[in-house]
Amino acid sequence: MMDMENKTGNIAVVGMGPGRESMMTDEALQALDSADVIVGYTVYLDLLGERFAGKEFLSTPMKQETERCRLAFEEAAKGKSVAMVCSGDAGIYGMASLMFEMKEELGADGTGIRVIPGITAASSGAAALGAPLNHDFCVISLSDLLTPWELIEKRLRAAAAGDFAIAIYNPSSKKRHDYLQKACDILLETAEPERACGYVRSIGRDGEEYHTCTLRELRDAEVDMFTTVFVGNSQSRIIDGRLVTPRGYKL
Amino acid sequence: MMDMENKTGNIAVVGMGPGRESMMTDEALQALDSADVIVGYTVYLDLLGERFAGKEFLSTPMKQETERCRLAFEEAAKGKSVAMVCSGDAGIYGMASLMFEMKEELGADGTGIRVIPGITAASSGAAALGAPLNHDFCVISLSDLLTPWELIEKRLRAAAAGDFAIAIYNPSSKKRHDYLQKACDILLETAEPERACGYVRSIGRDGEEYHTCTLRELRDAEVDMFTTVFVGNSQSRIIDGRLVTPRGYKL
Numbered sequence: 001m002m003d004m005e006n007k008t009g010n011i012a013v014v015g016m017g018p019g020r021e022s023m024m025t026d027e028a029l030q031a032l033d034s035a036d037v038i039v040g041y042t043v044y045l046d047l048l049g050e051r052f053a054g055k056e057f058l059s060t061p062m063k064q065e066t067e068r069c070r071l072a073f074e075e076a077a078k079g080k081s082v083a084m085v086c087s088g089d090a091g092i093y094g095m096a097s098l099m100f101e102m103k104e105e106l107g108a109d110g111t112g113i114r115v116i117p118g119i120t121a122a123s124s125g126a127a128a129l130g131a132p133l134n135h136d137f138c139v140i141s142l143s144d145l146l147t148p149w150e151l152i153e154k155r156l157r158a159a160a161a162g163d164f165a166i167a168i169y170n171p172s173s174k175k176r177h178d179y180l181q182k183a184c185d186i187l188l189e190t191a192e193p194e195r196a197c198g199y200v201r202s203i204g205r206d207g208e209e210y211h212t213c214t215l216r217e218l219r220d221a222e223v224d225m226f227t228t229v230f231v232g233n234s235q236s237r238i239i240d241g242r243l244v245t246p247r248g249y250k251l
Numbered sequence: 252m253m254d255m256e257n258k259t260g261n262i263a264v265v266g267m268g269p270g271r272e273s274m275m276t277d278e279a280l281q282a283l284d285s286a287d288v289i290v291g292y293t294v295y296l297d298l299l300g301e302r303f304a305g306k307e308f309l310s311t312p313m314k315q316e317t318e319r320c321r322l323a324f325e326e327a328a329k330g331k332s333v334a335m336v337c338s339g340d341a342g343i344y345g346m347a348s349l350m351f352e353m354k355e356e357l358g359a360d361g362t363g364i365r366v367i368p369g370i371t372a373a374s375s376g377a378a379a380l381g382a383p384l385n386h387d388f389c390v391i392s393l394s395d396l397l398t399p400w401e402l403i404e405k406r407l408r409a410a411a412a413g414d415f416a417i418a419i420y421n422p423s424s425k426k427r428h429d430y431l432q433k434a435c436d437i438l439l440e441t442a443e444p445e446r447a448c449g450y451v452r453s454i455g456r457d458g459e460e461y462h463t464c465t466l467r468e469l470r471d472a473e474v475d476m477f478t479t480v481f482v483g484n485s486q487s488r489i490i491d492g493r494l495v496t497p498r499g500y501k502l
Contacts, residue, residue, distance in 0.1 A: 015374075022277040025268070025370065066500050091377045093498065097385035100495045105502045113493075115378035119276065119368050123266075126342045127366035134348035135398070136391045136406050138415060139384075146499030147386070155387050155413040162409025163402070164389060242364075244351045247344065248397030249317050251356045 008036075011072050011082045011111060013099050015090040015118020018204025019047040023124065028116050035083035039072045044085050063145075069095060069102040076111045089120035093141055093169060122167040125200040125228035129210045130242025132198060132230040133165050137245075142179045143170040156186045165236065165245045168229035171199075180229065184219035187231060191215055196232040198243040199223055212238050259287075262323050262333045262362060264350050266341040266369020269455025270298040274375065279367050286334035290323045295338050314396075320346060320353040327362045340371035344392055344420060373418040376451040376479035380461045381493025383449060383481040384416050388496075393430045394421040407437045416487065416496045419480035422450075431480065435470035438482060442466055447483040449494040450474055463489050 012031040017023040029051075032038060037056040038045065045057050058075065060068040068084070075082045086094035096115045103113060126133045138159040142152060159166050166187075171180040187195075195215035201224070202208045213221060215231065223229060236245040263282040268274040280302075283289060288307040289296065296308050309326065311319040319335070326333045337345035347366045354364060377384045389410040393403060410417050417438075422431040438446075446466035452475070453459045464472060466482060474480060487496040 015378075017276070022281070023368075025276055026273040030273070066502060089374050089377075091374065091382045091385055092388075094385065096378070096382035097495045097497050098500050100381055100490045100493055101497060101500075101502060104490050113491075115382065117274075117370050117374040117378040119370065120374060123340050123342065123368040123371060123374075126340075127266075127347070127368040130351055131342045131345075131347035131366065133390075134342055134345065136389070136403075137343075138387070138389045138410075138413075140387045151414070152387075155415060158409045158413025158415070159389075161412070162389075162406040164406060164409070239351045239355050240364075242351055244348045246348050246352060249349050249352070251317060251352060 008081050009076050009079050009111060010114065011076050011084060011099065012114045012116055013084045013086065013090040013094070013096045014116045015088055015094060016044060016048070016085050017088060017119035018121070018124045019087065020204055021051065023119055023204050025118070028118055031116050032083050032085070034081060036080040037075050038083045038085060039068060039075065040085035044087050065095065065098060066102070069098050072099070073102060073106055073108050073111060077108070089118045090115050091117065092120040092139065121169060121203055121228040124203045125167065126230065128200045128203060128208060129198045129212070129230055130239070130244050132232055132236065132243040132245050133167060134245045134247050135165060135233060137165040137167060139167045139169065141169040142176065142183055144176070153186055156183055160187050160190045163233050165233045166231040168231065170225065171223045171227055171229045173225045180221070180223055181219050184215060188215060196236040196238050196243055197230060199227050199229045201227045203228060212241065212243050259332050260327050260330050260362060261365065262327050262335060262350065263365045263367055264335045264337065264341040264345070264347045265367045266339055266345060267295060267299070267336050268339065268370035269372070269375045270338065271455055272302065274370055274455050276369070279369055282367050283334050283336070285332060287331035288326050289334045289336060290319060290326065291336035295336050299336070316346065316349060317353070320349050323350070324353060324357055324359050324362060328359070340369045341366050342368065343371040343390065372420060372454055372479040375454045376418065377481065379451045379454060379459060380449045380463070380481055381490070381495050383483055383487065383494040383496050384418060385496045385498050386416060386484060388416040388418060390418045390420065392420040393427065393434055395427070404437055407434055411438050411441045414484050416484045417482040419482065421476065422474045422478055422480045424476050431472070431474055432470050435466060439466060447487040447489050447494055448481060450478050450480045452478045454479060463492065463494050
């Protein structure tokens with residue numbers, strides 16, 4: 001078992017889940033409680049609310065992730081215990097990998113990094129929608145800020161070829177309004193148009209809503225950056241209004 | 252926001268994470284607290300320990316999953332609020348999909364099903380190992396109890412073709428002692444032997460241990476049914492003894 005304490009001079013990279021305290025683990029809450037300083041994107045910090053109101057918070061604007069990680073190491077070097085918060089899971093499109101890379105870059109040998117997992121949108125969105133990921137699945141982000149679009153296309157094709165259920169993160173943004181459409185067109189090269197799909201908006205937050213649809217309908221669904229999309233595998237079905245991917249048990 | 256109460260006659264399918272209370276969400280704990288009866292595989296029930304000592308527990312042996320789900324509906328039909336516990340996440344190789352199928356099978360229209368996510372081994376194992384799933388990834392189970400081995404092979408090939416990081420569940424059992432070897436051989440058809448990999452045993456429990464290795468070494472690693480295996484993508488590296496898959500940020 002790991003030590004629960006967030007030691008001085010060390011950094012905990014903490015997954016806070018969808019954004020409400022009741023969906024964080026006690027381990028994550030304890031890591032924040034015991035931190036001298038909490039570093040994170042302001043929107044996530046705001047979600048944490050009253051419990052951590054007395055804490056020292058440090059932030060950088062969106063898209064300044066490397067600066068944010070550097071800041072965490074600077075604070076740790078002062079002997080503070082630092083918590084770096086990420087939405088969802090710290091190690092799924094979160095800051096965990098960048099923190100290890102930054103440690104190497106800075107030669108910060110004395111700074112320990114501990115990753116504390118959280119509920120990622122694949123899990124929380126799936127739960128809201130039913131059980132779309134209840135067999136082998138892929139998680140793919142459509143954001144091409146850090147990944148060439150060609151690689152994203154390749155992965156979508158591979159996911160369809162393997163008949164995986166798929167969770168799609170970052171399906172859309174202002175600049176990428178047609179990316180989900182492009183992704184569905186790629187999946188439709190091999191998957192049937194009637195493939196069972198769904199999407200969840202504002203998971204675990206006020207206004208959470210989920211929708212089921214076919215792959216053809218998904219192509220034209222209105223999604224935003226707060227939406228997580230789920231594509232079933234060839235065995236998935238809509239049962240009682242929920243998206244369900246069977247595990248294979250005989251009834 | 253969803254109602255936190257586990258209402259009478261309804262069923263909550265609850266992901267309990269790796270097995271210790273501090274890695275469960277408060278939402279999951281509340282669902283168990285408010286249940287009249289908790290149904291689950293005995294090993295998971297034992298892990299829950301003292302907190303739920305006064306509760307009515309019902310169980311069936313391993314491999315009797317459909318009977319266990321049927322039992323949950325029988326209890327709900329008596330007007331009880333039921334919690335069905337699963338290790339990890341309820342919707343990732345858990346009981347969530349079977350519960351929806353059983354509801355349809357039984358015509359149990361009056362019984363509501365609510366899925367409460369938990370930390371799955373992909374998340375908790377990744378956190379222990381470093382950040383192996385910090386880019387697009389696949390989750391594949393090597394258990395062929397419910398899935399034809401040919402389909403598992405197809406998915407392994409697709410995962411390698413898409414250059415996904417991979418989390419492998421159920422890499423071995425007494426009857427399937429060479430399955431990880433077979434899986435590695437398939438991945439080695441396209442992935443380089445030096446590909447960065449790792450595995451974690453007894454995640455979040457006493458005796459937790461993690462190892463990093465190459466894909467060639469992974470082929471001969473000693474794994475058991477309590478081990479989760481991680482295969483990096485082509486960009487993954489071992490940094491400071493941890494398995495790290497970069498997100499793509501420039502340092």
